[in-house]
Structure formats: structure tokens, C-alpha cells
Amino acid sequence: MKVKVSPELDPLGSLVNELKKSSDEVGAVTVFVGVVRGSRGREKVDRLEYEAHETSAPEAITTIVEELKAKHGILDAAVEHKIGTVKVGEDVMYVLVASKHRKEGREAMAELVDRIKHEVPIWKKEITENGAYWVENP
Amino acid sequence: MTVVSAVYFGKLRELLGVKGEKLFVDEGATVMDLLVNFVPKRHPGASVIWLVTVFRKVKGEAAQDAEGALVLGDYIVTLNGRTSNLGERLKEGDEVAVMPPFGGG
Numbered sequence: 543m544k545v546k547v548s549p550e551l552d553p554l555g556s557l558v559n560e561l562k563k564s565s566d567e568v569g570a571v572t573v574f575v576g577v578v579r580g581s582r583g584r585e586k587v588d589r590l591e592y593e594a595h596e597t598s599a600p601e602a603i604t605t606i607v608e609e610l611k612a613k614h615g616i617l618d619a620a621v622e623h624k625i626g627t628v629k630v631g632e633d634v635m636y637v638l639v640a641s642k643h644r645k646e647g648r649e650a651m652a653e654l655v656d657r658i659k660h661e662v663p664i665w666k667k668e669i670t671e672n673g674a675y676w677v678e679n680p
Numbered sequence: 681m682t683v684v685s686a687v688y689f690g691k692l693r694e695l696l697g698v699k700g701e702k703l704f705v706d707e708g709a710t711v712m713d714l715l716v717n718f719v720p721k722r723h724p725g726a727s728v729i730w731l732v733t734v735f736r737k738v739k740g741e742a743a744q745d746a747e748g749a750l751v752l753g754d755y756i757v758t759l760n761g762r763t764s765n766l767g768e769r770l771k772e773g774d775e776v777a778v779m780p781p782f783g784g785g
């Protein structure tokens with residue numbers, strides 16, 4: 543399992559390759575890329591600024607992945623989340639799930655992304671043409 | 681006196697102007713004491729907004745539980761990395777983190 547909360551993301555291809563090598567049983571690698579969107583409703587977004595509790599955030603992600611391995615039977619996962627300033631169009635988060643079959647990979651991925659958004663101590667501020675807003679995930 | 685660390689995130693950092701700080705609290709002070717007394721005393725200019733931000737309000741008034749204690753809003757308070765019972769007593773070197781609702785991803 544690879545978990546990283548950092549100003550720099552690793553190359554996505556390298557994360558895919560590492561997961562493929564994690565087991566001979568890997569038949570699918572499901573990939574999610576979170577990207578900074580250029581709009582907040584009708585407002586134009588300039589950039590996002592992320593901060594994290596840098597010791598607790600990776601621990602929280604690791605716990606979630608271990609729970610999803612037990613629940614869905616996935617083989618492994620990799621999660622990387624950027625902190626600091628991220629511009630429109632840039633990648634913010636990589637979530638990858640390695641599984642024997644695509645079904646459990648898709649199901650685990652959906653739950654993993656949702657739980658990261660709600661259970662991991664990371665915060666984001668949207669800076670738009672009109673102001674700056676701290677975003678709370680609903 | 682007991683020295684503990686408080687760390688803040690998101691809008692709380694902006695409100696208080698610091699990411700974290702050492703606070704001198706009374707012997708036997710609880711996590712709740714830190715939130716209600718020691719942080720506001722340290723930041724008098726932001727104390728009112730701090731209290732209405734961190735604690736729940738009902739019809740404009742601070743919400744209280746059955747024992748008369750203020751009730752946390754949507755904030756998570758951890759003590760040394762684990763979710764805190766606000767009545768826990770602080771010890772030398774403890775870290776209290778006050779965290780707004782999460783917004784990652």
C-alpha cells in the first residue's frame with residue numbers, strides 16, 4: 543500500500559506499475575484522478591489551497607484502505623493527495639485500487655474516494671474571482 | 681502549570697493567525713477548559729468568533745448539554761491523535777488539534 547499526503551504527487555504511471563507488481567493475482571487496476579475544476583457555480587476558480595494534518599491524514603487513509611481490503615477483497619491500493627496550492631486543471635489526488643476482478647475494484651474505489659473526502663483531515667480553500675471560501679464536504 | 685500544544689486547521693488558522701501554539705494551562709485543566717478558556721484568553725480579539733464557530737448554537741444562543749457544558753459544533757477535537765472526550769484532563773506535552781469539517785479530495 544502506498545499512501546502519501548505531500549506537495550508533490552508521484553507519476554501516475556509509476557503508481558499503476560507498482561500496484562501491478564504487488565501480486566500475481568492482479569487482474570484490474572482501477573484509477574481515479576481528482577482534478578481542480580475551474581468553476582464554483584458561476585464563479586471562476588483561480589486555484590485551490592489544501593492543508594492537512596500531516597501525521598493523521600496518512601494514518602486515516604491507511605485505516606480506510608485496510609477496512610476496504612477486508613470488506614471488498616481488493617488486493618492493494620495507492621492514495622496520494624496533494625497539499626499546498628493547486629491550479630485549475632492540475633491533479634489533486636490519485637486513488638488506485640488493485641483487484642482480481644473489476645467488480646470489486648469499482649465498488650471499493652467508489653467507497654474509498656467518498657471516505658477520503660469525509661474521513662481524512664484535509665481541508666481546501668477555493669480562491670475565486672470573487673473571494674476565498676473554505677469548502678466542507680457535504 | 682502544564683504546557684500543552686494546540687494546533688488549528690482551515691478557517692481556525694486564519695481566525696487566530698497561527699497554525700499552532702504552546703499554551704500554559706492550569707494543573708488538571710481539561711480539553712474543554714482549553715477550548716473555552718485558554719484559547720480565547722490567548723486570542724482576546726478573536727475569542728467571540730472562536731466560541732461561536734467551534735461550539736453549537738441553537739436559536740442564536742450557545743447550546744448546552746444536560747450538565748450545562750457547551751456543545752461542540754461540527755468540529756472534531758483530538759487529543760494526541762485520537763478523538764477526545766472533552767472532559768479529559770490534559771497532561772504535560774499533550775497535543776490538542778481542533779479541526780473543522782473535512783474538505784479533501
